[in-house]
Amino acid sequence: MIISIASGKGGTGKTTVAANLALSLQDSGLVKDFNMLDCDVEEPNLHLFLDPGVLTETEITTFVPVVDQEKCTGCRKCVDICRFAALAFVKETVLVFPALCHSCGGCELVCEFGAIGDDSRSLGVVESGMVNGHAIHTGRIRIGEAMSPPLIKAVRRHENEAELTLIDAPPGTSCPVIAAMRGADFVLLVTEPTPFGLHDLQLAVEAVKVLGIPAGLVINRADLGDNTVQEYAESEGLEILMKIPFERSFAEAYSRGESIVNVSPEWREKFQRLYTRIAEIVEAKA
């Protein structure tokens, strides 16, 4: 089973929920083995709360073309097929702008003279480590790299290595979030009960609908703000699976890289119940 933890708005508590869920499932007997994927590759934070120890780093690259000027006849077919302006014909020479390339391979396909060769661009790294016997894989985009979906896909290649995979998704509703939610069995949405939290939750719910994945809601800092998120969830039939109150001790623990279950062990059981309920919903849909 794959559970993707997403939110729309940033800073609502995705990583908090992912880390606490993971810590609560350890030695719980509820699930044989699980792993964790941090797909918030622009700003990965999950490892900060789980202490994965020694990491192995794998660089992830993507195809970009290189032009053999000897073989190039200047026919411009490669320039014409590129919809991303990654190739340009300037002063009788084909120039490559690697940062703009989407690695579609069109240029290589249309070149009749074998003048396009393979080069690569680094997208970033996947850092792999272990937390009490459970693997964690963290995507970390290279600073200056714009395209995160191919790196997210590289992190997700690890999702079949365990019975349960927890994905920490990026904020927003555009392509990186979609890359982190597609194919999941369940999307756990985390929001805060504020106008910003509500607005972005509505967008996230629309995105989940586009993908047709069952979803449920965690309301974090549930006693700050107003009642509109709860009303919205009820009107949408979005089940509220957990409410986490605002407590200064939780916020302070978070600031030090500690989890709720560290400062309030009674929350372990609540996160286990959260998992059990998700498993029931997924089972019922299957």
Added chain:
Amino acid sequence: MIREIVIISGKGGTGKTSIAAAFASLMENGVLCDADVDAANLHLLLKPKVVESHAFMGGGIAEIRNEDCVACGVCLDVCKFDAISEDYHVDPIACEGCGVCVDMCPQEAIDFPTQQCGEWFHSETRFGPMIHARLGIAEENSGKLVSLVRQEGRQLAEAEGRNLLLTDGPPGVGCPVIAAVGGAAALVIVVEPTVSGLHDMQRVAQLGQHFGVPGLVAVNKFDLNVEMTEKIEAWAVEQSLGLVGRIPFDPSFVKAMVAAENIIEFAPESDAAKTVREIWKKVLASKAMNNMGIADLR
């Protein structure tokens, strides 16, 4: 000379938009831009009246005309994005819009219609004009829309003789953030004093350095962890980033948000509001905002 201040954070939810909205009421003769086109929130506090709205057109998406398709399999072979199913239908979410299948189809059975993937707006607010946008759900091209919002903001400032652009940026360090920082005079980096706040600020500060834009650091909710605040400030100084202030944790920010006001309007006498006013003064007085020499003398 138009100068642009872009508010970013790396980590989401550190208070970018609340601070941008407060700056909006302190700004004189400026234009507001919301460059968080994915999950825009500034409009919730500023209640803009839309003057003009425009479609935002993205690239094309492949569409197979199944009546002309002979199921030869070429498109399946050339698609690097697994966007075409065995029964020759294109998954519009997986389609990258590269058009390779369109060009390679021997039957010319694939169309490539341009998609509207969002909208952008020119609006009026109680603090001045605003350019903002909404990217469609699950769409690509957020960077392109961010660039468009900033470009329209700049043109509007030029046309109306305004000298400041105040831009609320997106979280992260990827495509939309890259589109939001290039060419800005200064980045105001809003950080929370947490391990993740520090980690994410370091990455976004590097991005600012990569594009040669000076950064000014403001620590929000600083009293949640004073030790971490000091660590963040020490790192910032080491990296030659400016420090512009510390804002205390104050539930009034949330109450202001519920009332659709900014902190300056909602709790003008609060410590938080006072600090935000001081931060704004420091931002305007910073070297980053006053480093153009001759142009400044006019």
